[in-house]
Amino acid sequence: MTKLTVWAASVMLVTGAAAQPPTGTTVPENPNLFSSEDRDAVIQFWSTPDRYTISEPDDAAQKGLWQVRLTTAGSTWLLSYNRKRNLNVPPGQVPKPQTTEQTEWEKWVVAKLNHDRWEAWQLARAANRTTLNIDAPVADKTIPTAEPESPGPIPPALLGLVGNPPKFAEAVVPMQHTIAFDDITLKYRDNVRVSSPRYAYYRFAKGVNSEGVSMARMTQEQIDNLFETARVSERDSHILRAVSELEGGFDAVNTYDTGYVSVGFIQFASLKDGGESLGGLLAQYKKDDPTHFNQDLHRFGIDVTDTRVLDIVDPSTGAELTGNAATMKIVEDPRLVAVFQRAGLKSEAFNAAQIRSAKAQFWPEQDALTVKLNDGSTLTGRVSDFVRSEAGLATLLDRKVNTGHIDILTNVLARMAPDVHPRTMADYAPYEREIIQAVKYRKDYLADASLQQPGDSAARRPERVATNPRPVVNTVPTQTPVTTTQTPPVAKTPVVTTPTPTRGPAHVVPPQASRGRAVRHGPHKDKDRG
DSSP: OOHHHHHHHHHHHHHTOSOOOOSSOOOOOOOOOSOHHHHHHHHHHHTSTTSEEEEOOTTHHHHOSOEEEEOHHHHHHHHHHHHHTTOOOOTTOOOOOOSHHHHHHHHHHHHHHHHHHHHHHHHHHHHHHHHHSOOOSOOOTTSOSSOOOOOOSOOHHHHHHHOOOOOSEEEEOOOEEEEEOSSOEEEEESSOOOSOTTOTTBOOTTOOEEOOOOGGGSOHHHHHHHHHHTTOOHHHHHHHHHHHTTTOOTTOEEOSBTTSSEETTTTEEOTTTTOHHHHHHHHHHHHHOHHHHHHHTGGGTEEEOTTSOEEEEOTTTOOEEETHHHHHHHHHOHHHHHHHHHHHHHOHHHHHHHHHHHHHHHOOTTOEEEEEOTTSOEEEEEGGGTOOSHHHHHHHHHHHHHHSOOTHHHHHHHHHHHHHOOSSGGGGGGGHHHHHHHHOOSSOGGGOTTSOOTTOTTTTOOOOOOSSOOOOOOOOOTTSOSEEEOOOOOOOOOOSSOOOOOOOOOOOOOTTOSSOOOOOOTTSOOOOOO
């Protein structure tokens, strides 16, 4: 064991980087989805020597052990700061102040953020000099290189509205987690470097992530085969692929934000209680294809109840946990996270199940709408009555995937009603472009030349579904890498000045959202589900 490894092990004990029992969890009645033989097999698999190792990162000797990270408490305060001002923007963006008073608050928040990050940087540099005799980490654009002025006392009105803020940054030691299956080895780092020092959805320092293998890195034949297996039309595959660019690959995983456990190309999320869209995905996969479900998940300790809630076996103790307790165990134990990523890399059946579940859970086309008109009457119909383009459906799918709903659509229709004079929902069809422009969320799909646009003559082109879908084969595309190393997203937004909104990374939720995720960055997204 190297001197660096010994130091890293001691740091784990001091900083709590090693797994600790989850706090605030509840343990529902055991559903007994795993027999005693199943549990023994799970423990035997995970107890194999070198199956799971925790170490210092591979680049620690060059970049340092200690790093600057956003605090989970600071991130939580920032979300409250946004919501108390009734300012909700897509993940990755910073809402603009709306009043002179809010402008002063924003200046104070930026000053504190800069000062906290500079202080954390000093602590990290001092620790790295002491332990490794190197001057690291190098300051990025989010860290002032000279000591900034103290922010001074918090404005009283801001204190009264949001409460006393914690430190926004701290010096931490990210640890590397290596999980070796028989057919693939996966690596992650905890204490994830999120997309922005103001990221409002960071919740779990022990969480990890990987953005996975994006569809852009898959061949057209591989993609076509998957969508044919899932029996999804050509038109719908265009839309799903466009939105997935904001989420990640089929093997994408994330356990550090308000989505709790998020998996796959649409980032199916468990949220706190272990159900939601991830529970829906797993339940349908288990029902439709129990053989591959067992091969991909159950044999490693992951299952789902009849009520669509996560159920797992603790790899260390063999205890069967359900719901919130299962969710928190996955958050704290990268071995279980790796099971999902391995399935996304190795199982065509699992990936096809993701496509089918995304269509079943999030597709907006048949969503029912009720619009209250100025004369007191109501208009009812469906999204398909007036949204007919790929760009329009992609925009609504983006909102639904990230926030769990498309409630904004009825508000826009009601606002436009005096000019449209609708007698049916179909009367809104000529105004599709204006409607979609008003409800766009993370990306402007009206500017995406690869998608059919409102008014295009082919917007209603016939759907082509494979009449003889290919048999499911549990193999990974040939170009999939054998080892996936998680690289935390790089923050790009400077914090030395009062920020203006920027478009979020290609993957967390408004107060009223029920399932949006906070979730992620870069190609992996942040789900807006606070």
